[in-house]
């Protein structure tokens with residue numbers, strides 16, 4: 755079984771959850787690098803085909819190597835491309851972007867949304883793990899009509915990561931500032947790790963509020979609640 759880091763294991767768990775509300779189909783692993791996530795999805799039957807993309811040739815070759823080594827010669831394609839350029843969505847695809855900056859994810863999804871019709875977007879699942887600018891990612895997806903069906907937090911080698919599972923409804927909505935920064939699902943989750951994550955965010959935001967008006971308004975909004 756392909757071993758994954760704690761972070762990627764959390765991503766995998768939400769891919770599995772996404773599959774549980776879809777029929778069998780492909781995983782599209784954007785920025786696949788080593789390809790470990792795709793290997794694990796195929797091993798566990800969470801997907802029957804993997805499409806790996808990477809913007810660079812060397813990681814794309816790594817993905818290819820991992821999938822061949824794991825015995826999935828006929829069950830994948832690897833493409834060197836920016837995001838999902840050149841790939842059309844198919845029903846029951848699960849599109850994953852993990853380990854990338856939020857602005858990159860927004861750029862990739864702006865193109866996916868522009869290139870796909872509403873019905874295609876509705877028939878797929880999405881799992882997003884951004885390394886930074888997560889509040890902008892949440893806001894972007896809300897404005898574009900994606901609900902955050904679930905969000906989890908994990909701690910990997912001392913760093914917190916959050917992973918979101920999205921579904922497309924096509925109905926845009928607004929998140930409050932607090933929901934953008936802390937996550938609407940996480941705000942409803944009282945588990946110990948989420949509490950620890952929020953305490954960590956509180957510390958960061960207290961410092962950043964001095965020079966960041968958005969964070970200042972978010973903290974003021976919190977006090978008005």
Ligand SMILES: C[S@@+](CC[C@H](N)C(=O)[O-])C[C@H]1O[C@@H](n2cnc3c(N)ncnc32)[C@H](O)[C@@H]1O
Pocket residue numbers: 762784785786787788807808809810813835836837838851852853854858862
């Ligand atoms: C830090 S790695 C993350 C790999 C894996 N997804 C993970 O979570 O462990 C980011 C990968 O995304 C690729 N990448 C960055 N921007 C991309 C883009 N616009 N389209 C496709 N791949 C991209 C990089 O080349 C790199 O291999």
